[in-house]
Amino acid sequence: METQITFICLFLVTLGLSAGQEVKENLTGTVGGTVTLPGAVTETETGFLSYKGTIIASVFNGELNIIIKNIYQNRLQWNRSSGLFKITNLQRNDSGIYTVQRGKISSSYNLQIYDPAPTPAVTAVDVTSDLCLLTCSVDKPATLLWIRDKEIQNQNRSAPSLTVTVHKEDRDSSYRCAAANPAENKTVDVDVRILCGFNETETPNDRRSYIITGIVISTVLVPLVALGAWMTKKKFLGRKSSASQTQAGSVREEEVQYTPIRIKDKRQNQEENIPEPSGSSDNNLTTVYAKLEHPIDQNQLTASS
Numbered sequence: 001m002e003t004q005i006t007f008i009c010l011f012l013v014t015l016g017l018s019a020g021q022e023v024k025e026n027l028t029g030t031v032g033g034t035v036t037l038p039g040a041v042t043e044t045e046t047g048f049l050s051y052k053g054t055i056i057a058s059v060f061n062g063e064l065n066i067i068i069k070n071i072y073q074n075r076l077q078w079n080r081s082s083g084l085f086k087i088t089n090l091q092r093n094d095s096g097i098y099t100v101q102r103g104k105i106s107s108s109y110n111l112q113i114y115d116p117a118p119t120p121a122v123t124a125v126d127v128t129s130d131l132c133l134l135t136c137s138v139d140k141p142a143t144l145l146w147i148r149d150k151e152i153q154n155q156n157r158s159a160p161s162l163t164v165t166v167h168k169e170d171r172d173s174s175y176r177c178a179a180a181n182p183a184e185n186k187t188v189d190v191d192v193r194i195l196c197g198f199n200e201t202e203t204p205n206d207r208r209s210y211i212i213t214g215i216v217i218s219t220v221l222v223p224l225v226a227l228g229a230w231m232t233k234k235k236f237l238g239r240k241s242s243a244s245q246t247q248a249g250s251v252r253e254e255e256v257q258y259t260p261i262r263i264k265d266k267r268q269n270q271e272e273n274i275p276e277p278s279g280s281s282d283n284n285l286t287t288v289y290a291k292l293e294h295p296i297d298q299n300q301l302t303a304s305s
Contacts, residue, residue, distance in 0.1 A: 027111045028183040029090045039100025039107035040083030047102035049076075049085050057085070114183040118142050122177055122188055124195050130168050132196035136177035136188075137161040145178045147187075171198035 029035040041047030043062035048055050056068045057076055064078040077086045087094065092113050099108045118138035126133040136144055137160060144162040145155040148170070156162050166175065175190040193199050 024107055025109050027109050029094070029111060029113050030116045030183045031090060031092060031113060032116070033090050033183075034086060034088045035090060035111060037085045037087075037098055037100055037109055039085070039102070039109070041078075041085075041100065041102045042083040043080050045083075045102050047100065050099045050101065052096045053099075059083075112182065114181050115140075117181045117184045117186045118179050119186050120144065120177045120179040120188050122190050122195070125163070127196055132166050132192070132198075133163055134166060134175070134177075134190065134192075134195065135161055135163045136179075138179045142179040142181055145180065147176050147178060148173050166192050166196055168196075168198050171196070 025038065027035055027037070037049070041049075041059045043059070045059065047059045049057045054068070056072055057064060057066045057078070059065075059078060062080065064076075066072050066076055072087070075088050077088065078084070079086065085098075085100065090113050095111055095113045097108055097110050099106055118140050120136045120138050122134055122136050124132050125135050134146075136146065138144065139160075141158040141160055143155065143157045144159050146153040146162060146164040148164075154162055154164050162177070164175070171192050173192075175192055176187050177190065178185050178187040180186075
């Protein structure tokens with residue numbers, strides 16, 4: 001019985017919708033995106049959602065019943081708290097008029113689905129010391145706009161690229177390029193100081209400060225460098241002198257010669273003058289070696305003997 005009543009209500013609603021509805025609001029969406037219809041059907045109400053005059057879903061006793069399941073089964077949602085319908089994973093063929101019917105109140109919405117807006121890219125094509133030319137480009141035609149601060153500088157519809165001239169005196173301004181379609185827009189911010197090379201922001205006072213700072217640093221740094229060089233040189237020369245002295249000492253040590261002293265036995269010629277050693281009857285000869293600073297002439301030694 002309830003099923004029959006439901007179908008009768010759906011039939012009556014369909015007849016009422018076919019008489020024509022006034023479109024009150026335009027909605028836009030992007031392929032793959034999501035859209036929420038503003039018309040609400042609360043859980044205490046009985047309502048319907050139709051597309052181009054055909055009922056696709058109903059709300060009865062606080063439950064959602066999807067009628068055209070092959071298209072909306074996994075894409076149509078109803079929020080019990082807010083009473084709003086939401087369609088996900090939008091496609092181009094979802095464009096059209098949607099009507100939310102609750103009791104005697106109905107609201108219609110013209111939904112248009114667009115491709116996502118392209119992401120713009122900005123390059124500097126001509127740069128001088130006073131100005132530069134920036135180009136904003138997209139991979140497919142879109143409405144392009146150049147915006148400085150909050151003011152539109154240049155725009156073009158269905159264009160693949162758009163240029164703007166940036167002067168050096170405007171380097172502190174905020175620049176951005178926007179690519180837009182009726183559903184959305186994408187923007188990219190531009191730092192003209194970096195892209196155009198306008199990084200000089202110092203004033204004459206700043207330059208004077210830089211010069212004074214450089215002079216002070218030079219005055220302090222140069223003596224320190226000279227002192228370090230002098231200490232390094234002194235240390236190097238000291239090491240060199242010590243090494244020379246060590247080498248000279250080694251040479252003198254190597255030049256020392258040891259010469260044996262020969263003592264002739266004169267007992268055979270002068271026995272009367274040589275006393276006999278006491279306490280010993282051995283006439284052993286003893287050879288004595290001494291370290292001499294200079295070698296002694298052998299002829300002189302023999303003569304003295």
